[in-house]
Structure formats: C-alpha cells, structure tokens
Amino acid sequence: MNKIKGGVTIAKGFEAAATAASIKYQDRSDMALIYSEVPCVCAGTFTKNIVKAAPVVWCQDIVKNSDNAQAIVVNSGIANACTGEVGYQYCQATAETVAEELGIETTAVLVGSTGVIGKQLPINKIKAGIKELAKDKTASVASGNAAAKAIMTTDTKEKEIAVEIMIGGKQVTIGGMCKGSGMIHPDMCTMLSFVTTDVAISKELLQKALSAVVDDSYNMISVDGDTSTNDTVLVLANGLAGNGKITKEETDYQQFVAALREVNIFLAKQIAGDGEGATALFEVKVIGGESKAQAVAISKSVITSSLTKAAIFGHDANWGRILCAMGYSGATFDPERVDLFFESKAGKMQIIENGVALDYSEEQATKILSEPEVSALVDIKMGDASATAWGCDLTYDYIKINADYRS
Amino acid sequence: MNKIKGGVTIAKGFEAAATAASIKYQDRSDMALIYSEVPCVCAGTFTKNIVKAAPVVWCQDIVKNSDNAQAIVVNSGIANACTGEVGYQYCQATAETVAEELGIETTAVLVGSTGVIGKQLPINKIKAGIKELAKDKTASVASGNAAAKAIMTTDTKEKEIAVEIMIGGKQVTIGGMCKGSGMIHPDMCTMLSFVTTDVAISKELLQKALSAVVDDSYNMISVDGDTSTNDTVLVLANGLAGNGKITKEETDYQQFVAALREVNIFLAKQIAGDGEGATALFEVKVIGGESKAQAVAISKSVITSSLTKAAIFGHDANWGRILCAMGYSGATFDPERVDLFFESKAGKMQIIENGVALDYSEEQATKILSEPEVSALVDIKMGDASATAWGCDLTYDYIKINADYRS
Numbered sequence: 001m002n003k004i005k006g007g008v009t010i011a012k013g014f015e016a017a018a019t020a021a022s023i024k025y026q027d028r029s030d031m032a033l034i035y036s037e038v039p040c041v042c043a044g045t046f047t048k049n050i051v052k053a054a055p056v057v058w059c060q061d062i063v064k065n066s067d068n069a070q071a072i073v074v075n076s077g078i079a080n081a082c083t084g085e086v087g088y089q090y091c092q093a094t095a096e097t098v099a100e101e102l103g104i105e106t107t108a109v110l111v112g113s114t115g116v117i118g119k120q121l122p123i124n125k126i127k128a129g130i131k132e133l134a135k136d137k138t139a140s141v142a143s144g145n146a147a148a149k150a151i152m153t154t155d156t157k158e159k160e161i162a163v164e165i166m167i168g169g170k171q172v173t174i175g176g177m178c179k180g181s182g183m184i185h186p187d188m189c190t191m192l193s194f195v196t197t198d199v200a201i202s203k204e205l206l207q208k209a210l211s212a213v214v215d216d217s218y219n220m221i222s223v224d225g226d227t228s229t230n231d232t233v234l235v236l237a238n239g240l241a242g243n244g245k246i247t248k249e250e251t252d253y254q255q256f257v258a259a260l261r262e263v264n265i266f267l268a269k270q271i272a273g274d275g276e277g278a279t280a281l282f283e284v285k286v287i288g289g290e291s292k293a294q295a296v297a298i299s300k301s302v303i304t305s306s307l308t309k310a311a312i313f314g315h316d317a318n319w320g321r322i323l324c325a326m327g328y329s330g331a332t333f334d335p336e337r338v339d340l341f342f343e344s345k346a347g348k349m350q351i352i353e354n355g356v357a358l359d360y361s362e363e364q365a366t367k368i369l370s371e372p373e374v375s376a377l378v379d380i381k382m383g384d385a386s387a388t389a390w391g392c393d394l395t396y397d398y399i400k401i402n403a404d405y406r407s
Numbered sequence: 408m409n410k411i412k413g414g415v416t417i418a419k420g421f422e423a424a425a426t427a428a429s430i431k432y433q434d435r436s437d438m439a440l441i442y443s444e445v446p447c448v449c450a451g452t453f454t455k456n457i458v459k460a461a462p463v464v465w466c467q468d469i470v471k472n473s474d475n476a477q478a479i480v481v482n483s484g485i486a487n488a489c490t491g492e493v494g495y496q497y498c499q500a501t502a503e504t505v506a507e508e509l510g511i512e513t514t515a516v517l518v519g520s521t522g523v524i525g526k527q528l529p530i531n532k533i534k535a536g537i538k539e540l541a542k543d544k545t546a547s548v549a550s551g552n553a554a555a556k557a558i559m560t561t562d563t564k565e566k567e568i569a570v571e572i573m574i575g576g577k578q579v580t581i582g583g584m585c586k587g588s589g590m591i592h593p594d595m596c597t598m599l600s601f602v603t604t605d606v607a608i609s610k611e612l613l614q615k616a617l618s619a620v621v622d623d624s625y626n627m628i629s630v631d632g633d634t635s636t637n638d639t640v641l642v643l644a645n646g647l648a649g650n651g652k653i654t655k656e657e658t659d660y661q662q663f664v665a666a667l668r669e670v671n672i673f674l675a676k677q678i679a680g681d682g683e684g685a686t687a688l689f690e691v692k693v694i695g696g697e698s699k700a701q702a703v704a705i706s707k708s709v710i711t712s713s714l715t716k717a718a719i720f721g722h723d724a725n726w727g728r729i730l731c732a733m734g735y736s737g738a739t740f741d742p743e744r745v746d747l748f749f750e751s752k753a754g755k756m757q758i759i760e761n762g763v764a765l766d767y768s769e770e771q772a773t774k775i776l777s778e779p780e781v782s783a784l785v786d787i788k789m790g791d792a793s794a795t796a797w798g799c800d801l802t803y804d805y806i807k808i809n810a811d812y813r814s
Contacts, residue, residue, distance in 0.1 A: 051734030051742045082730055084743065084763055117727025118764050229731050306713070307809055314810030320524025323489055324636050327458030335458045336491065356491055357525050396806050402714055403721030403802075 001259050007144035007160030010175035011198040012240035013037045017137035018150035021129030023122060024077030024115060031126070032074045032147035033133035034194055035102065039068035040236040041203035042110070043210040045218075047231035053081035055111040056232055058091040066107045067203065069236055072194055073098050073133065074112035074151050075126060076179070081117045081229040090121045097127045101134035112192050114179060114230055115153055148177035151192060154401055155181045159270035165259045167252050170243040172199045176263045178233075180271040193218065193233040193267055199256055200239035201246040208249075209257045210235050217264035220296070220389045221272040222304045233264075272303075272390035273373070277397030281390060282312050283375040289385035294331040296387040301329030302376065303391030312374065313393035317342060317365035319351045322376060339379040344371035408666050414567030416551035417582035418605040419647035420444045424544040425553035428536030430529060431484030431522060438533070439481045439554035440540035441601055442509065446475035447643040449517070450614035452621045454638035460488035462518040463639055465498040473514045474610065476643055479601055480505050480540065481519035481558050482533060483586070488524045488636040497528045504534045508541035519599050521586060521637055522560055555584035558599060561808055562588045566677035572666045574659050577650040579606045583670050587678040600625065600640040600674055606663055607646035608653040615656075616664045617642050624671035627703070627796040628679040629711045642667075679710075679797035680780070684804030688797060689719050690782040696792035701738040703794040708736030709783065710798030719781065720800035724749060724772035726758045729783060746786040751778035 009016045014036050018029040044063035046056050062069060073094060080087045095109035113121070137143065148158035162175040178193035201209075214233060239245065246252045273281030284302045289295030302308055305325035311318035319340055327335065336355035341348055346368045351360055368374065416423045421443050425436040451470035453463050469476060480501060487494045502516035520528070544550065555565035567584040585600035608616075621640060646652065653659045680688030691709045696702030709715055712732035718725035726747055734742065743762035748755055753775045758767055775781065 049731065049734040050739065051730050079727075082727055082742070082762065082764075117731065229727075229734060306805075310806055310809030313806065316810070320486075320489055320636075323458050324456065324524065327456040327636060332457065335489070355489065357489075394806060394809075396803050398713075399717055399720065399801060399803050399806060402717030403723070 001163050001165045001262065004162045004164055006141045006162035006175055007148050007177045008034050008175045008194055008196045009139050009141060009144035010162040011173040011196045013198060013238050014196045015137040015139045016143040016147040017133040018146035019129050019132040019136065021075065021125045023075055023125055029146065029150035030076045031129040031133060032150040033137055034072040034147060034196060035137050036070050036196070036236055036238045038238050038240065039070050039108065040238040041067065041201065041206050042069035042234060042236050043203070043207035044232065044234045045210060045214045047228055049229050051082065051229045053079055053113060053230040054083055054087035054091045055080055055113045056230060057088065058095070059110050059232060059234065062107060062110055068105060068108045069110060070104045070108040071098055071102055072110040072112060072234060072236070073130060074192065075121070076151050076153050077115040078113060078119050078121050079115045079117050079230050080113040080121055083118070083120055086120055090123050093123055094126055094130070097130045101130055110234055112232055114151065114192050117229060144175065144177065151177070151179045153179065153181065154276050155179050155274055157274060159267055159274070161263055161266045163259055163263055165255060167199060167255050168243040170241050172241040172243055172256070173197065174259055174263050176267050178267040178271060181274055181276045192230065195235040195263060197235065197237045198239065198241040199237050199246065200241060200243050201237050201256065205246055205249070205253060206235060206237050209253070209260055212257060213261045213264045216261060217268040220300065220387070221268045222300065222391045269390050272392055275392035276401045277395040278392030279395055280312055280393045281373045282309070282392055283373070283388060283390050284378065285375060285386065285388045286378045286380065287386045288379040288381040288383060289387065290382040292385045292387060295385045297329045297331040298326050298378065299387045299389035301325045303389045306394055309391065309394035312369065313395045315366045315369040317351060317362060317369060319357065326378065333380045333382060337381045341377040342368050343375045343377060344368045344373060346371050408570050408572045408669065411569045411571055413548045413569035413582055414551035414555050414584045415441050415582045415601055415603045416546050416548060417569035418580040418603045420605060420645050421603045422544040422546045423550040423554040424540040425557035426536050426539040426543065428482070428532045430482055430532055436553065436557035437483045438536040438540060439557040440544055441479040441554060441603060442544050443477050443603070443643055443645045445645050445647065446477050446515065447645040448474065448608065448610035448613050449476035449641060449643050450610070450617040451639065451641045452617060454636060456636050458489065458636045460486055460520060460637040461490055461494035461498045462487055462520045463637060464495065465502070466517050466639060466641065469514060469517055475512060475515045476517060477511045477515040478505055478509055479517040479519060479641060479643070480537060481599065482528070483558050483560050484522040485520060485526050485528050486522045486524050486637050487520040487528055490525070490527055493527055497530050500530055501533055501537070504537045508537055517641055519639055521558065521599050524636065551582065551584065558586040560586065560588065561683050562586050562681055564681060566674055566681070568670055568673045570666055570670055572662060574606060574662050575650040577648050579648040579650060579663070580604065581666055581670050583674050585674040585678060588681055588683045599637065602642040602670060604642065604644045605646065605648040606644050606653065607648060607650050608644050608663065612653055612656070612660060613642060613644050616667050619664060620668045620671045623668060624675040627707065627794070628675045629707065629798045676797050679799055682799035683808045684802040685799030686779070686802055687719055687800045688780045689716065689799055690780070690795060690797050691785065692782060692793065692795045693785045693787065694793045695786040695788045695790060696794065697790040699792045699794060702792045704736045704738040705733050705785065706794045706796035708732045710796045713801055716798065716801035719776065720802045722773045722776040724758060724769060724776060726764065733785065740787045740789060744788045748784040749775050750782040750784060751775045751780060753778050
C-alpha cells in the first residue's frame with residue numbers, strides 16, 4: 001500500500017469543488033462538493049445521538065435505499081441540527097438543487113452540515129453555492145484540497161489522505177477527507193468524514209468493511225466526550241478501477257479493508273490531534289488485555305479523562321491520574337500488575353512496574369511528554385488483546401474556543 | 408428542621424481538632440480528627456473505582472465489621488493511593504497511634520487521606536500530628552471549622568453544615584463537613600465527607616439511610632468526570648440525643664433520612680460549586696421523566712458535558728449543546744417535545760418549546776447565566792419522574808490547576 005498526495009479527487013472518476021457561500025463565515029469557503037462521473041455504491045455510519053441533525057436523517061435513508069449515489073454536498077457554519085421539519089425540507093431542497101445542476105437523481109445526493117446547532121440554513125445562499133460548485137468541479141488534487149478546507153469549522157488544518165493498493169491485478173485508489181475539532185466523542189463514527197474510491201465492490205461488503213473499520217478508527221477517538229448530533233462517515237465506491245467486483249470476503253476484500261482501515265485511522269488521528277485548543281495528540285495503547293472490549297474500555301477511559309488531558313498539557317508524568325482513569329473505566333484488572341510506559345520521538349521510559357512507580361527521572365519524562373505526539377503504553381498482563389485510542393490535551397484554548405464560540 | 412451554625416462538633420459528645428503536620432503544605436493545617444466520647448455505629452459508602460486508596464480499603468473493613476467506631480483521622484496533601492502494601496501498613500500504623508493516644512481500640516478508628524496519588528505518607532509526621540490532635544480536640548464550633556479547613560486540597564473554602572430536628576420528642580443534631588474540588592465524578596459517593604450525629608439508630612438502618620441519601624446527593628454531582636480513588640462518605644451516630652433507638656423504617660426513620668438528605672445535598676452542592684476553577688454552580692433539573700433512572704441519566708449527561716460547562720463559563724445560552732448532551736445520555740426521549748428554561752436569581756426564561764428555540768432575548772439569557780448559581784430546567788413531558796444534578800462551569804483556572812498541580 002502506498003500513501004500518495006491527494007484526497008477525495010484521487011480515485012478515478014471523482015471530482016470536487018469548494019465555494020464561499022457566506023453561510024456564516026465572510027472570509028472563507030464554506031461549501032464543498034464531491035462528485036463521481038458514474039453512480040457509486042455507498043456506505044455510511046452515523047451518530048447514535050438520538051438528537052440527529054436533518055442531514056444525518058437524510059443520508060441514513062439514501063445509504064439504506066439508494067444504489068446510485070453520485071454526489072455529496074457539504075456546508076460548514078450551520079449544522080442544520082435541532083431545526084425540525086423545516087431543516088429536513090432544506091436538506092431535500094439542497095439535494096434537489098444538486099440533482100438539477102448535475103443532471104442526476106435527487107436520491108443520488110448525500111448531504112452534510114457542520115457548525116452551529118439550532119439555526120436554519122440560509123437556503124438561497126446554499127442554492128447559489130451549489131450552482132458555483134457544479135460549475136467549478138474538477139478532478140485535480142487542488143480541488144480535493146479546497147473541498148477539505150471548505151468543510152472546516154474550528155479545525156486549524158484540513159485533513160486528507162490518499163493511498164493506492166493493487167487488488168486483483170488492478171490499481172485501486174482510496175482518498176478521504178474529514179473535519180472535526182470539538183464535540184468529538186464518536187459513538188459509531190465521527191463528525192464528518194468522506195472517503196472516495198474507485199474499487200469495484202458490492203454495496204453489502206462496502207458497508208461491512210466500513211463498519212469494521214469505524215470501530216478501530218473514529219470510535220477510538222475523543223476530544224471532549226461530547227457525541228455530536230451530526231457524526232457521519234460516508235464512503236463512495238464507483239468501480240472505475242476495473243478490478244473484478246469484490247463480492248466475497250476473500251483476499252481482495254481483506255486487502256481493501258486493510259487499506260480502508262489505514263485511511264480512516266489516519267483521518268481519525270488527524271481529528272484527535274487537531275482537537276479544539278490541542279497542543280498534542282495523545283495516544284493510549286493497552287496491551288495484555290483479556291478481551292478487546294476490556295482493552296477498548298480502558299484506553300478510551302484514559303483518553304477521555306479531563307485530569308489526564310490537563311496533565312498532558314502540562315507535560316506532567318502524572319501517572320496516578322492514568323491509573324485512576326483505568327480504574328473507573330468499568331473494566332476489571334489487577335492494579336498491582338500494571339506496567340506503564342510513556343513514549344514519543346524524544347524517547348521511551350517505564351514509569352510503573354506492577355502498579356508501583358519506578359524511580360524514574362521526572363525531567364526525562366517531561367521531555368518525552370513535551371512532543372506534539374505522545375503515547376502511553378499500558379500492559380495489564382492478562383492476555384493477548386489490545387486496543388489503541390487517540391485524544392488530545394485539554395488546554396486554555398479549549399475553554400477560550402468554547403466559552404466564546406456559539407457552536 | 409432548623410439549619411444552625413456549626414459542623415462535625417455540633418452533635419452531642421463530638422469533638423474535633425486540626426493541626427499542621429507539614430505533610431505537603433508548609434503554611435496551613437493538614438490533619439483533622441473527629442472524636443466521639445462514646446462508641447458510635449457507623450455507616451459508609453466508598454468509591455467504585457477498582458483502584459482504591461489504602462484508607463478506603465481500611466474503612467470498608469471497619470464499617471463492615473466494627474460496632475464501636477469512635478474516631479476519624481484525616482490528612483490532606485497525600486492521598487495514600489497506589490501505594491501498595493506499605494500504604495496499607497501506614498493506615499494501620501495511623502489507626503494504632505490514634506487508638507493509643509485516645510485510649511480506644513484500633514478497630515474504632517477510621518482513616519481518610521486526600522491529595523497526591525502515588526506518594527507514601529511521611530508516617531512520622533503523621534504520628535506527631537496525631538499526638539497534637541489528641542491533645543487539642545474540643546467540642547467547640549471553632550474546632551469543627553478548623554477540621555473542615557484542614558482537609559481541603561484545591562478547595563477554595565471549607566464546607567460544613569449543621570441541622571437540628573425533633574425525633575421521638577428529643578432534639579437530634581446532625582453535623583457534617585466535606586472536601587472535594589477536582590477528580591469529582593462520584594460513583595457511589597464523593598471524595599471525603601464526614602457526618603456526625605447524636606441520633607440513636609441501629610447500624611443497619613444508618614447504612615440504609617446513608618445509601619439512600621448518597622444517590623440523591625454525591626452521586627448527582629460532577630466536576631470533571633473523574634471518579635476518584637479515595638471517595639468516602641462516613642457517618643458516625645453516637646446515640647447521645649436520647650431518642651428511642653430507631654430500629655424500624657417508621658416515622659422517626661423517615662424524619663432522620665429527610666434531615667440526612669438535606670445535610671448531604673448541601674455538602675454535595677458545596678463540592679460542585681467549588682469545583683476546581685469554577686465560577687458558577689450549575690444545576691440541571693429534569694422533570695417529566697418516565698422513570699427516575701431516565702431523569703438521572705439525562706441530568707448527569709448535561710452537567711458532565713465539557714461543551715455545556717464551557718458555555719456556562721461564557722454565560723452563553725448555548726441550548727444546542729444541552730440538547731446534544733441529552734441526546735447522547737443513553738436515555739430515550741422525544742427531542743421534539745423538550746421544553747428548556749434557564750433560571751437564576753436574575754430571573755427565569757424559556758428557551759426551547761417542543762424542541763424548537765423561542766425568539767428569546769440573548770441579552771436577558773446572558774444576564775440570567777451570569778449569576779454564581781444557575782439552573783437549567785428540562786421538561787421531557789413523558790411522566791412524573793424527576794432528578795436534579797449539580798456541576799460547575801469549565802474554566803481557564805481548571806486547566807491552570809490541573810496542568811500544574813501534581814494531584
């Protein structure tokens with residue numbers, strides 16, 4: 001598998017565009033379009049929050065019932081959440097406008113929104129934006145990058161990735177982009193993530209692949225414990241790679257899942273590392289677990305702990321908070337068998353052996369914890385299961401962003 | 408029921424003392440003693456964190472097996488958590504010293520610690536402190552207040568309460584003190600809370616009363632979602648009020664439970680309002696619930712939401728975050744039937760009716776949310792059950808305290 005430059009336009013037959021529709025921001029792009037020149041099979045996973053934004057409801061229906069998805073239109077600035085019947089009508093009007101401009105069916109159009117909750121979309125601005133998007137779309141890497149920028153809210157950088165793999169003797173390409181910075185604690189999937197690929201695959205297996213991958217990627221990150229109303233991951237596969245269509249869970253499928261996992265773990269980590277106000281990506285790997293569920297519970301409990309996150313911000317090897325967060329995770333383990341290591345580009349060091357602190361150098365630990373990507377490795381010595389979760393530190397800027405920003 | 412001035416020394420036969428033992432702080436008291444001149448029945452609830460501090464393990468044993476509890480000794484500065492076998496031996500040595508100084512059994516001594524995790528107690532300083540405490544104890548209100556101050560860590564003020572009620576024709580008094588500011592998300596009970604009373608009651612009913620009351624008080628508060636390793640609530644009842652001993656769940660019992668509930672809700676709210684860095688106590692009351700469990704889940708989800716807490720800090724009526732936190736609580740309800748009000752000393756106003764925002768004044772909402780105690784009232788219109796939870800805002804100072812403080 002090769003990682004290459006690009007994003008959602010990298011797979012054969014995909015185009016993208018971005019435009020500034022003045023939905024909320026006055027000085028930047030805020031609408032994006034992804035388009036496939038031929039119909040795609042699509043798969044999606046969505047927030048489990050029972051307060052679902054209108055575009056989530058719209059997309060759930062399309063993913064379930066449509067076999068000809070061909071476009072995704074996304075706006076930032078307003079989330080179209082808690083907007084009632086009018087909000088849903090605006091989703092429909094958005095999809096209809098896209099369909100008309102692109103000459104496709106309304107049921108081929110997926111819709112995404114992110115931003116402030118509770119405000120109605122300025123539907124005329126949306127419609128005008130769609131006309132621009134339809135006119136401007138191209139297959140260039142620059143267009144994909146522009147789309148990744150247009151869907152940002154409090155994100156500080158665009159998030160995209162592209163990889164190529166050989167499947168059944170053909171080169172298959174997968175590209176993706178996502179956004180997410182606050183209200184990130186996915187339960188099923190994260191805020192907005194869009195993956196395009198030219199692989200030929202059945203709709204059933206595409207959904208199966210996505211669901212498997214989401215558990216190891218978006219469902220393993222947290223910025224602030226808040227599960228959004230808008231979480232959406234969509235994958236479009238248009239089949240233009242020309243590989244023999246994947247319809248069984250054999251080698252071709254496994255290869256595709258491995259690549260899709262890499263793409264989505266990359267995107268999920270980008271979200272965690274760009275958490276609102278974050279100065280560091282914080283990775284917690286639990287090994288020696290009795291079961292995957294146990295390792296998942298412990299790793300997620302640690303990355304979610306406000307006290308641990310604040311300690312990471314302070315570059316403080318405050319291992320007691322990590323042990324404490326493990327202890328209230330709901331998982332059972334023996335605290336007196338736990339080993340804990342900190343690791344980053346600056347080195348690796350053991351802090352706890354069998355539940356007791358070693359005589360480690362605080363200075364060296366602080367050096368390790370001062371890097372932009374830091375890891376805690378926890379061995380609970382009960383079995384072979386493992387899990388990795390990603391979060392970020394908790395900083396003054398998180399407070400600043402969220403005490404001031406009406407999101 | 409009358410609220411009166413005082414704390415743990417207010418009930419007949421109770422004395423207290425505080426001393427500066429230089430355990431961690433150099434400029435303040437850090438040890439407290441509560442003593443009853445006659446043996447007490449005692450009840451306790453403890454953290455469910457599987458990483459339990461040594462004094463929690465010690466007290467669980469005493470509460471279960473001892474019928475003659477007579478003293479509680481507490482230190483701040485070091486939590487005696489994650490300290491292994493040595494930590495437990497130090498608990499025992501502490502209890503033995505108290506027993507010797509006071510001329511009581513070792514099994515009559517309860518022990519509490521709060522502060523940094525992972526460090527061993529300076530046992531000689533503890534022993535020296537105990538000698539001072541034994542010498543200095545008095546039944547004065549001032550001694551109770553000094554004890555409440557000595558157990559503080561990042562708390563900004565001492566927390567105590569006293570009430571008197573008539574039970575069976577006799578005046579019964581209940582006094583309490585507690586501490587807690589960070590690592591507050593009790594699952595069973597909060598950090599450290601000590602209640603003394605002269606009521607005559609069986610041990611069994613004292614425990615039953617405490618367990619009932621803890622669910623409506625400490626288990627309904629959160630500062631940061633972190634369930635501590637040290638959470639402990641202890642009640643000592645020495646019987647000196649002279650009421651007919653309460654052995655049945657009849658009127659006397661109900662009256663006592665009502666008073667004990669008021670005492671513990673007061674103490675729990677004091678902890679929430681004095682959360683690390685907090686500028687406001689944030690109360691969330693859910694009414695119209697189908698069941699108590701549902702109302703509890705929704706109210707706790709809202710007070711725990713980092714985004715909601717940051718909005719409260721910003722005096723921002725960001726109702727979308729409240730609806731979002733309700734939605735991921737795990738409880739089922741219809742978002743389109745929700746009514747939401749904000750209330751404080753500055754007034755009350757409705758923000759949402761049937762899931763849709765009213766045309767309310769942001770200026771007026773900000774005024775209401777700028778008070779030191781603010782409430783959100785949520786009606787989900789499904790039944791008669793209700794629940795109230797208490798938290799605080801999330802501020803720059805929370806980050807400051809926890810990025811710098813090795814707790």
